[in-house]
Amino acid sequence: MTHRTPKEINAMNTPVPTPRHRKGALAAFATAAVFALSGCAAYQLPPEPARYTLETQTNGVKTVWQYTSAQVTKDVAPEQQPCTGEVIGTNHEPCRPEPLIFLRYDLDLALDKTAKAGDTHEITITGYYQQSLTALPKVTTLKAEASFDGGKTWHSAATRAQGRNTFSTKIEHPRRDRAADGVALRITASDSEGNTVKQTLPTAYKLR
Structure with a gap:
């Protein structure tokens, strides 16, 4: 703010x-x-x-x-x-939230917080903002990348808009022995006012 x-x-x-x-x-x-x-x-x-x-x-x-x-x-x-x-009680001047894009993830994992190796796995990512009394921007683009070697190399994942500020992405999992450190995610999003966010999760989840 x-x-x-x-x-x-x-x-x-x-x-x-x-x-x-x-x-x-x-x-x-x-x-x-x-x-x-x-x-x-x-x-x-x-x-x-x-x-x-x-x-x-x-x-x-x-x-x-x-x-x-x-x-x-x-x-x-x-x-x-x-x-x-x-x-x-130190400042009562006009105030507003800054237009930061936050990210919420639905990783659709099993009860043990893993996903199946050697399979295509779909996750959902939603952008959101702090509450404001004025109209908020709309998240217009989202890029997803996955890494299976601890962030040494990154692979682009297909994404699709699923509604306001919400996108789905499909991750192509390798065999479990090729992702010993689990799956890392790197998400980049931008909104209608040109604000951006890039978030890197070094271990979003493990494979089984």
Whole structure:
């Protein structure tokens, strides 16, 4: 979420409290205390419109967002997800969620969290955003890649739109002995406003 008058405070929801940074000028680290309190992290950005890169890495899962942010003139943060400044009482300026694309996976695994080796396996991936009082972008493209050798080589997987912000992809599994480290996934998505996300899961699931 964002406050600007005259500086911008950028607080973005992320699944876990991890370090993040914007390329080019400013680096900041979100503390666990801030996340526990509000689910957000905050740092200052210039008020001018600009494109930013935000990176997180937790338990080997790396996510890189690229998004455009501009001056906030109207508070569009819903009451259910208030800005950090409102929660701790330090800033009550206009606020909004930044347009970060988050990814939700339905891996369609067996009870032991595995998929069948030597077979075609379909998974579903849905993009979503933090809640906002304004219209949200639409995820328009999604690219899926799989690796069976720990990320040394990547193989493109066919994808198909399944509805708003939702895509299916089919992974062609090798024999189990050719994927000893399991299946890694690398997903890249973009939306109607040019925002992007690239997420790498080093071991999304194992084969049986």
